[in-house]
Amino acid sequence: MIAHYVRDHGYTPPAEFLAALTRTGSLDWDDRAEVLVSLLVSDRAEPGWRDAAAIDIANWHDGRALEALLVAGLDDHIVDYSGRSIGVSIAEFWGRAGAVDDDSYLALLPQVQWGVLTGLGEGDPELAEGLFVPPEKFNY
Structure with a gap:
């Protein structure tokens, strides 16, 4: 609804709203996180x-x-559907830490490794340098 008013009516949301859209930070662990991990x-x-x-x-x-992402990155059933998403999310963690856990990376299934490479390439390409590149057939 807000996008409609901005686009079609020239509405500008309040500064507080716009600032909140770009604010970064960590969410406190709560029931929502528990549900996401369970899923x-x-x-x-x-x-x-x-x-x-x-x-x-x-x-x-x-x-x-x-830890939940790393576990999912070893699960053949979900990786065929979500390997890239899992890998990109793992890359977010490693990008924030400024380091890749090489042993964990090498243990991941190739589809997830491609997701990590994609995520690091977009956010912190220097962290991706030197990482094992899985066969191209897993890049989907």
């Missing part, structure tokens, strides 16, 4: 929900979120 690691959840969880959990700058 991400559950083999019973729908793939679309698991993919959305892989994307959203990166908003919590918490080791539990990274």
Whole structure:
């Protein structure tokens, strides 16, 4: 609705609203994070929900979120659907830390490795230098 008024009526939202859109920071671990982790690691959840969880959990700058992503990055069932999303979210964590956990990276399935390379390439290309590049057939 806001986009409609901005686009079609020249409305400008209040400065406080605009500032909140660009504010970064970590969310406190809460029930929402627990639900996302549960979805991400559950083999019973729908793939679309698991993919959305892989994307959203990166908003919590918490080791539990990274651990769930690393677990998901080893799961053949979800990786075929969400490997890139999982990898990009892992890359967000490693980018914030300024370092890649090489052992964890090498353990990830190739689709997830491509997601990590994509995420680091967009956010911190220097961290991607020297990382193993999986076969191109897994880049989807």
